[in-house]
Amino acid sequence: MSKIIKIKKGLDIKLKGKxxxxxxxxxxxDTYGIRPDDIKNLIPKGVIKPGAxxxxxxxxFFDKYNPDIFFTSPVSGELTEIKRGDxxxxxxxxxxxxxKNEYETFKQASASSLKKEEIIENLKKSxxxxxxxxxxxxxxxxxxxxxxxxHISTFDSAPLSTNYNFTLKNDIDNFQEGVNILSxxxxxxxxxxxxxxxxxxxxxxxxxxxxxxxxxxxxxGNPGIQISKLTPVNKGEIVWQVNPQDVVFIGRxxxxxxxxxxxxxxxxxxxxxxxxxxxxxxxxxxxSIVIDNVLSENIRYISGSVxxxxxxxxxxxxxxxxxxxxxxxxGNHYDMFGWLLPGFSKYSVSRSFFTWLSPKKExxxxxxxxxxxxxxxxxxxxxxxxxxxILPLQLIKAILANDIDAMENLGIYEVVEEDFALCEFIDVxxxxxxxxxxxxxISMIKEMS
Amino acid sequence: MSLRKFVxxxxxxxxxxxxxxxxxxxxEAFETFLFVPNHVTKKGSxxxxxxxxxxxxxxxxxALIPTILFGxxxxxxxxxxxxxxxxxxxxxxxxxMLRLLPIIAVSYIVGLGIxxxxxxxxxxxxxxxxLVSGMLIPLIVPIDTPLWMIxxxxxxxxxxxxxxxxxTGMNIVNxxxxxxxxxFFAYPKKMSGDFVWIDGLSKVEGIVDGFSGAxxxxxxxxxxxxxxxxxxxxxxxxxxxIIGITPGSIGExxxxxIMLGAILLIYTGIGSWKIMFSAFVGGALxxxxxxxxxxxxxxxxxxxxFYEHLLLGGFAFGMIFMLTxxxxxxxxxxxxxxxxxxxxxxxxxxxxxxxAYPEGVMLAIxxxxxxxxLIDYYVIQGNVKRRxxxxxxxxxx
Numbered sequence: 001m002s003k004i005i006k007i008k009k010g011l012d013i014k015l016k017g018k019x020x021x022x023x024x025x026x027x028x029x030d031t032y033g034i035r036p037d038d039i040k041n042l043i044p045k046g047v048i049k050p051g052a053x054x055x056x057x058x059x060x061f062f063d064k065y066n067p068d069i070f071f072t073s074p075v076s077g078e079l080t081e082i083k084r085g086d087x088x089x090x091x092x093x094x095x096x097x098x099x100k101n102e103y104e105t106f107k108q109a110s111a112s113s114l115k116k117e118e119i120i121e122n123l124k125k126s127x128x129x130x131x132x133x134x135x136x137x138x139x140x141x142x143x144x145x146x147x148x149x150x151h152i153s154t155f156d157s158a159p160l161s162t163n164y165n166f167t168l169k170n171d172i173d174n175f176q177e178g179v180n181i182l183s184x185x186x187x188x189x190x191x192x193x194x195x196x197x198x199x200x201x202x203x204x205x206x207x208x209x210x211x212x213x214x215x216x217x218x219x220x221g222n223p224g225i226q227i228s229k230l231t232p233v234n235k236g237e238i239v240w241q242v243n244p245q246d247v248v249f250i251g252r253x254x255x256x257x258x259x260x261x262x263x264x265x266x267x268x269x270x271x272x273x274x275x276x277x278x279x280x281x282x283x284x285x286x287x288s289i290v291i292d293n294v295l296s297e298n299i300r301y302i303s304g305s306v307x308x309x310x311x312x313x314x315x316x317x318x319x320x321x322x323x324x325x326x327x328x329x330x331g332n333h334y335d336m337f338g339w340l341l342p343g344f345s346k347y348s349v350s351r352s353f354f355t356w357l358s359p360k361k362e363x364x365x366x367x368x369x370x371x372x373x374x375x376x377x378x379x380x381x382x383x384x385x386x387x388x389x390i391l392p393l394q395l396i397k398a399i400l401a402n403d404i405d406a407m408e409n410l411g412i413y414e415v416v417e418e419d420f421a422l423c424e425f426i427d428v429x430x431x432x433x434x435x436x437x438x439x440x441x442i443s444m445i446k447e448m449s
Numbered sequence: 450m451s452l453r454k455f456v457x458x459x460x461x462x463x464x465x466x467x468x469x470x471x472x473x474x475x476x477e478a479f480e481t482f483l484f485v486p487n488h489v490t491k492k493g494s495x496x497x498x499x500x501x502x503x504x505x506x507x508x509x510x511x512a513l514i515p516t517i518l519f520g521x522x523x524x525x526x527x528x529x530x531x532x533x534x535x536x537x538x539x540x541x542x543x544x545x546m547l548r549l550l551p552i553i554a555v556s557y558i559v560g561l562g563i564x565x566x567x568x569x570x571x572x573x574x575x576x577x578x579x580l581v582s583g584m585l586i587p588l589i590v591p592i593d594t595p596l597w598m599i600x601x602x603x604x605x606x607x608x609x610x611x612x613x614x615x616x617t618g619m620n621i622v623n624x625x626x627x628x629x630x631x632x633f634f635a636y637p638k639k640m641s642g643d644f645v646w647i648d649g650l651s652k653v654e655g656i657v658d659g660f661s662g663a664x665x666x667x668x669x670x671x672x673x674x675x676x677x678x679x680x681x682x683x684x685x686x687x688x689x690x691i692i693g694i695t696p697g698s699i700g701e702x703x704x705x706x707i708m709l710g711a712i713l714l715i716y717t718g719i720g721s722w723k724i725m726f727s728a729f730v731g732g733a734l735x736x737x738x739x740x741x742x743x744x745x746x747x748x749x750x751x752x753x754x755f756y757e758h759l760l761l762g763g764f765a766f767g768m769i770f771m772l773t774x775x776x777x778x779x780x781x782x783x784x785x786x787x788x789x790x791x792x793x794x795x796x797x798x799x800x801x802x803x804x805a806y807p808e809g810v811m812l813a814i815x816x817x818x819x820x821x822x823l824i825d826y827y828v829i830q831g832n833v834k835r836r837x838x839x840x841x842x843x844x845x846x
Contacts, residue, residue: 013496234840306495328496331489334453338485339503346499351717352508353499367489371501372481372574375618378505379780380721391781391832409833417493424494428502429618434493 002204004196005229007216009387011349011422015159015306016270016362017327021166023264023277029288032075032281033094033317034060038310039130040438041139041445044071044090052079057104057126057259060093069140072127074261074283076102092317095283108257111180119181123250126259131246131321132182135227135239137441138416147240149188149231152179154203154244155195157221158305158421160268160275162323164244165195167264167277169202174251175244176206181254182242183208193226203244218307219387224419228388233413245323265289265318269306269327270364271299280318286325287315294327300367302326307421308434331368339371349384349426374429385422388414392423396433399440404447407440416441456480474568478575506577508719512710513584513770516700519693521545523703524592527696528648533657548648549699552587555596559603560586567612578617578624578776579607585625585770588700589763589811590632591645598639602631622818623777626767629811641806643667646696664697665690666762666800670807672749690760701766704759711769720773723782724789728768731793732759739801750801758797767810768793777818781828788824792817 036044043064054060054077059070073079075097083092107122114122120143123129134141141147154164168175183190189210194201196215204211212230214220223241233239242250245263252260261282268275273293280289286301302309303319306326310319318325338346346353347363355361382392390411398406417434424433462468463476480486481503490497525541525548536544560579568575586603610627611620633640643663644651650662663671665685672678689695693703701707714720736755743751758764772778772792779788792813799809 232839234836234843236840237843300489300495302495308493309495311492311495326495332487334487335485336453336483338499339501340507343499348499350498350500350719352504352719365496367495368485368497369488369490370485370497370499371503372486372488374502374574374576375616377502377578377618377776378719379775379778380723380782380785381718383782389832389835391829393780394829409836410829411832411836421494425496426498426500428498428500428505430497430501432491432493 002194002211002213004213004215005226007214007220007225007229007387009384010157010217010219011385011426012157012217013159013306013347013365013425014360014362015328016364017268017272017275018160019162019266019268019275019277021163021277023279025279026288028075028097028099028281029284031080031094031096031285031317032073032077032283033092033285034071034074034283034320035092035310035317036061036071036090038320038322039071039140041137041442044093046082046090046093048079050079050081053077054079054095055102055104056261057106059127060095061090063140066140066142068124068143069129070124070127071130072104072259074259074281076100103258103260106253106257106259109254111177111184111254114181114184114254116184119184122253126253128246128250128253128259131242131249133241135224135233135241135416136413137445139445141238141240145238146185146187147238148186149227150182150186150190150240150242151193151223151227151230152182152191152209152242152244152247153193153221153223153226154201155193155198155221156305156324157195157218158307159218160266160324160326161221161305162266162277165198165202167266167323168244168248171248171251172202174248174255175203176208176251177255178242178247178249178251179206179208181250182247186240188231191226191230193223193230195221216387219385219419219422222419224414224416225387228414235408235413237413243321243323246321263323265323265325267293267325267327269302269325271295271327271329283317283320285315285317286312289318289325290314290327296329298330298332299327300330302328306365307425308418329364329366331366331370333368335368369430371428371430373431376429376431378428381426381428382423385426386419388419390414392420395440396420396423396436399436399443402443404444407444412440412444452483456483471569474573474575475565478565478568481574502577505719506580508713508717509581509770510584512713512720513581513588513700515706515709516588516703516766517549517584518542519703519706520588520699521549523693524548524648524699526694527646527662531647531650531657531660531662532655533660545648548592549587551596552590552594552599552699553584555599556586556603557583559600560607563604563607563612567616571616573616576617578611582607582623582625582628585700586628589625589629589698589766589771591640592648592699593645593651594632594639598632598636599628602628602635605631618776620776621822622815623771623774626771626811626814626818630815633811646698662696664762664807665695666807669753669761670750675749675752678749678752687757687760690757695761698763698766701763704765707765707769714769714773720769721775721778721785721789723785724773724778724792725769727786727789728772728793728796729759731790731795732764732768732797733793735794735797739797748801750807753801758800762800762808763810764793764796767796767814772814772817777821779821779824779828781825783831784821784824784828788817788821791820 044061054073077098080096081094132141192209196213304322395410524545606628610624647662736758739751796813
């Protein structure tokens with residue numbers, strides 16, 4: 001019997017529009033794209049010029065400071081545009097698909113016959129190295145490091161998130177192969193972390209890994225929480241994390257020699273007519289997925305979850321690491337005496353509203369801030385949704401003061417932005433906490449390099 | 450024309466380039482009072498909790514309503530006792546209301562006036578913090594305090610106690626309590642003694658012969674023999690203390706009204722139950738200790754049963770409404786236990802063993818406000834040390 005770790009602090013926000021477990025096949029999108037902004041701490045340098053032909057797996061760009069880490073095209077076709085913004089910052093690489101699905105060929109071999117160096121080289125060339133994320137900081141891993149552990153959280157506990165037990169059930173062999181490959185890269189163990197609530201978990205019988213069950217409210221599915229319970233990151237230590245979907249891609253690469261990033265993603269949210277799953281290729285234009293499956297005009301498209309995702313427009317591309325599109329109403333309206341009236345239909349963790357009267361009700365939350373930005377006044381609130389032995393408010397204040405020593409002492413190595421998403425959700429002072437944490441992490445990276 | 454349309458119509462005048470742009474913060478304060486603004490999230494969490502600072506503050510004000518209402522009635526009732534007339538429930542209440550409302554008005558006008566002006570100068574939004582402070586101030590002063598004193602003290606507390614530190618969220622001591630401390634040290638005659646607690650008593654006109662306006666604590670403090678204490682108990686029962694039919698600062702006398710507020714604060718999670726609970730434990734423990742040592746000392750005050758300490762004076766009001774101010778309290782959960790306990794403990798210690806004045810709650814809370822960052826410092830260092838230790842264990846492996 002595998003271990004069970006229970007988490008008490010946290011919050012499950014019940015939202016309307018959970019995707020039903022049906023998979024829809026849709027025609028390929030005309031264009032595919034990668035936004036360098038989806039990748040933290042990256043300065044992209046183009047490899048090829050617009051007009052060049054590419055296959056799935058052909059390099060598009062690399063990181064200026066890690067020139068051997070490539071980002072590759074998800075489909076075959078032509079690189080049609082490199083969109084730039086202010087000061088010629090690269091916003092998007094756009095590939096127009098030829099819909100022939102031609103692939104570059106990479107090394108094809110089983111884990112047992114490969115050396116660590118060969119694995120790393122194959123991953124870097126194919127573009128899949130970019131899917132391995134290191135702690136601290138939540139940036140792309142450095143291939144010279146040997147992590148003390150690798151973690152794969154097989155579930156996402158954020159509201160309306162993708163159920164990997166459903167989307168990866170036909171890919172479990174590829175997943176196992178990916179685990180075999182990755183487990184060769186760590187000096188310690190590879191950890192597979194399961195959602196205790198799911199019966200007959202498809203990931204429960206994976207070999208070559210340590211299996212742990214996690215139980216509790218969101219953020220229990222965040223790798224950061226799981227790492228802090230199993231192999232906490234001390235100063236100078238490195239732990240890697242990989243999303244289960246990306247483990248499948250790695251497995252496919254070594255089994256077939258192809259960079260095949262087709263996947264099943266969820267379209268969810270209260271403004272979606274029929275929330276369900278779609279078979280797509282990474283980087284697809286969301287217009288090809290959403291089509292007219294939305295209820296109104298005044299809506300927000302989010303690549304990722306409502307807590308951590310990126311605001312995108314219809315016509316933008318699915319985020320580099322995202323397996324979910326959420327559509328919720330915009331909250332750009334005034335609410336007369338909203339702060340004073342009882343507000344029976346409003347959602348709040350605090351008992352100052354009547355949410356507690358109907359614990360099972362699902363809400364259609366919008367994007368209004370529900371108040372003005374203020375100094376931090378209340379205390380003890382964030383601790384209720386932050387299941388690590390870290391003082392969240394004190395860490396945030398250390399970051400605001402840009403006090404590197406204090407940040408280090410208070411545990412910046414153990415956290416990334418998403419771990420603070422619930423703190424931001426409940427924050428009465430309406431500050432952008434994930435953005436603050438991001439600034440702290442960036443200044444730590446600068447300080448330490 | 451709907452109100453929203455009207456607001457949208459006049460809004461351009463206040464915005465950059467408008468005729469009265471210098472009044473933007475004021476306009477915004479009124480606009481956001483009427484409407485939760487249409488601001489949406491830009492990055493990070495796309496959805497946000499409905500709870501905001503305005504609602505937080507208004508709930509604290511709601512928690513104060515029982516003490517306000519009781520205080521109004523008690524002003525009238527105590528006044529009636531002093532002149533030997535009982536006018537009846539409604540009359541007493543109306544009398545008290547008419548006496549209290551001017552104090553509330555002065556406190557709000559002076560305090561909010563300064564808040565608006567400072568927000569204007571700094572170009573900030575107006576903070577909601579004073580909505581609570583402005584209601585606390587009238588409740589912790591004696592009824593006979595002249596309005597001009599309240600105005601000066603409020604101005605002092607808001608400017609020196611809060612705005613110089615950067616406004617709500619940055620202050621070190623509770624602004625409402627600083628108002629009282631200012632009055633206490635600047636005008637001691639108006640803040641202590643036997644004449645200030647009942648309306649009209651300081652004028653000494655038409656007062657019933659032999660009537661004393663001393664607060665229960667003043668009576669106990671002046672007791673020189675155990676017989677005096679017995680006499681006090683015959684005059685004031687525990688029931689009176691719980692209901693609050695005694696002279697005292699306007700909002701502090703009724704234990705039960707304060708507890709109604711406490712229930713709301715604890716239930717909504719706005720007031721820290723950890724602080725309240727540990728403060729009562731601290732106070733009770735100090736009271737018990739004093740009871741134990743009372744036979745060996747000639748201070749009769751030490752003989753007052755420990756539970757009466759919790760019912761009398763400003764203890765309950767201070768520990769529920771003022772000690773829990775999140776800005777000036779300990780900010781860490783572990784720190785809250787220590788902070789609350791010490792406040793209760795020291796309040797009773799000062800109350801009984803300081804010969805000059807029969808009450809110690811105000812000074813204890815101010816003291817702990819100042820010490821709260823130190824308590825937090827040690828709690829935070831504890832967290833840091835745990836992390837360092839874990840790191841060393843990992844390295845040793």
